[in-house]
Amino acid sequence: MERPRLRLPERVRAGDVVPVRALLMHPMESGLRLGPDGGRVPRRIVYRIACSFEGEPLLVMDLEPGIAANPYVEFAFLARRSGTLTVVYTEDGGAETAVEAFIEVEA
Amino acid sequence: MRGYRLCVSRLVRPSTAAPGHGQSRRHFLRLALLGPAAAAWPGVSLAATERFDSEVALFTAGRPVRADGLNLEAPPVAESGYSVPVTVTSAGTGPDRVVRVRLLAPDNPLVRLATVTVGDTGVPLRLSTRIRLARSQTVVALAETAGGQVLRAEAAIAVVVGGCGFDLPLEPG
Numbered sequence: 124m125e126r127p128r129l130r131l132p133e134r135v136r137a138g139d140v141v142p143v144r145a146l147l148m149h150p151m152e153s154g155l156r157l158g159p160d161g162g163r164v165p166r167r168i169v170y171r172i173a174c175s176f177e178g179e180p181l182l183v184m185d186l187e188p189g190i191a192a193n194p195y196v197e198f199a200f201l202a203r204r205s206g207t208l209t210v211v212y213t214e215d216g217g218a219e220t221a222v223e224a225f226i227e228v229e230a
Numbered sequence: 231m232r233g234y235r236l237c238v239s240r241l242v243r244p245s246t247a248a249p250g251h252g253q254s255r256r257h258f259l260r261l262a263l264l265g266p267a268a269a270a271w272p273g274v275s276l277a278a279t280e281r282f283d284s285e286v287a288l289f290t291a292g293r294p295v296r297a298d299g300l301n302l303e304a305p306p307v308a309e310s311g312y313s314v315p316v317t318v319t320s321a322g323t324g325p326d327r328v329v330r331v332r333l334l335a336p337d338n339p340l341v342r343l344a345t346v347t348v349g350d351t352g353v354p355l356r357l358s359t360r361i362r363l364a365r366s367q368t369v370v371a372l373a374e375t376a377g378g379q380v381l382r383a384e385a386a387i388a389v390v391v392g393g394c395g396f397d398l399p400l401e402p403g
Binding site for chain 1: 314340353
């Protein structure tokens with residue numbers, strides 16, 4: 124899988140609402156599509172996106188084939204302390220790719 | 231070009247009535263035209279309504295559904311069903327904080343789009359993603375609050391070109 128892209132604000136102060144934008148380039152093959160040979164293209168999607176901060180789950184998204192290719196998720200959380208934000212993508216078959224970023228929360 | 235058939239849908243404004251309304255009408259027309267033959271028609275739309283209803287029942291688990299407290303933002307017209315941006319928001323905090331969200335597309339071959347479990351983010355819910363739509367329809371968001379209440383919001387989206395992630399009918403099982 125490709126490397127996910129994670130977008131965060133450059134500076135974060137305590138009490139800020141931190142927007143998180145995460146994107147992964149992935150075909151999200153639905154399993155309901157015909158290939159050039161007329162046969163069914165097997166399903167291969169990212170079925171889970173798990174975002175956590177210092178091990179605490181912030182958001183877990185279970186995806187179905189109805190999520191568009193290159194799955195994108197955007198949400199926000201409250202900056203309370205510095206720490207590492209981790210986003211893990213799991214694909215059909217169990218392959219994982221992850222991205223993480225350290226967020227320095229200024230007083 | 232068999233797979234192309236479903237990909238191009240006419241620009242039809244989805245009905246603002248309850249999802250499935252237009253489907254029943256289509257189903258009725260089909261029944262009227264084809265008579266008993268329609269009952270054996272594969273992928274007949276009544277089955278889609280049933281799939282949607284059972285998804286809603288699965289989430290609500292018998293609890294009453296509130297039509298306020300949840301918002302689903304989406305474009306009224308989407309040029310392409312390949313990728314349609316949707317945003318779910320809720321101002322609820324404390325016991326009204328949203329802890330789980332499910333997105334449903336009643337007229338997609340697979341009704342369920344995603345389920346999101348929200349942790350202690352410390353802020354009211356604001357969640358965006360991009361979905362596939364096979365045709366024009368009213369997308370539904372269901373949410374569960376920390377206090378166990380079920381909220382519902384919906385957005386009618388007219389799709390000019392259907393999402394081609396779905397060429398094939400859903401196989402049983």
